[in-house]
Amino acid sequence: MARYFDVHPVNPQPRSIRQVAEIIRDGGLVAYPTDSGYAVGAQLGNLQAKQRILDLRRLDERHHFTLVCADFAQLGKFVHVDNAVFRAVKAATPGPYTFILPATRDVPRRLLHPKKKTVGVRIPDHTVVQALLAEIGEPLLSSTLLLPDQERPLTDGWQIKEDLDNTLDAVIDAGECDDEPTTVVDLSDGVAEVLRYGAGDPAPFE
Incomplete structure (x- = not known):
């Protein structure tokens, strides 16, 4: 059964954030709100959580996981x-974008795209996520909470608790969030390619 945390969207309660961080450190899978729908997140090195996310979303190993920074x-x-990529990404963050880029050695190999050796990264513009990241002190291994039979991410924490109670370890509810996923931009070869159109304006990358 998933633990349910009702937190303030602007001033999240530190005690709740600490408790969620402990669940993540203990290997838990957590649903949390972002500036582009809900996402599921886990500790960076938690390979079991990686498989749980794949199973939840019915994805294969070619799925680009995201490091939420x-x-x-x-x-x-x-x-x-x-330098060129730096300027483009810097101008668009924080915000509802995911960027596909070549990974460094600090990323566990099993999280990389099997052929391209790339990973998704993003910096969300959401107070609750930022508080959680500050408490954890490292990126979250994450993926948009977009279920196989739906076209848009889930947006209501209580509904997620009801629907995925036996799948998740915790749900953070900070009120409804937008129902558009991030705009995904592949910058791995230095040329921008929009892979998914979403909440972020794609114009700067087209």
Whole structure:
């Protein structure tokens, strides 16, 4: 049964954030709100959670996982960013974008795309996520909570608790969030390619 945390969207209660962080450190899978729908997240090195996410979303091993980072400095530790890419990503973050970039050695190999050796990264513009990232002190291994039979991410924490109670370990409810997933931009070869159109304006990358 998933633990349910009702938190303030602007001033999240520190005690609740600490408890969620402990669940993540203990190997838990958590649903949390972002600036582009709900996502599911786990500790970076938790390979069992990776499989749980694949099973939940019915995805294969070619799925690009996302490292949700607190800021650009943290993001730069896990992906290679040249000057041109730096400017493009910096201008769009924080915000509802996911960028596909070549991974550094700090990313566990099993999280990489099997052929491209890339990983998704993003910096969300959401107070609750930022508080959780600050408490954990490292990126979250994450994926949009987009179920196989749905076209948009889930947006209501209580509904997620009802529907996925036996699948998740915790749900953070900070009120409804937008129902558009991130815009996904592949910058892995230095040329921008929009792979998914979503909440972020794709114009700067087209």
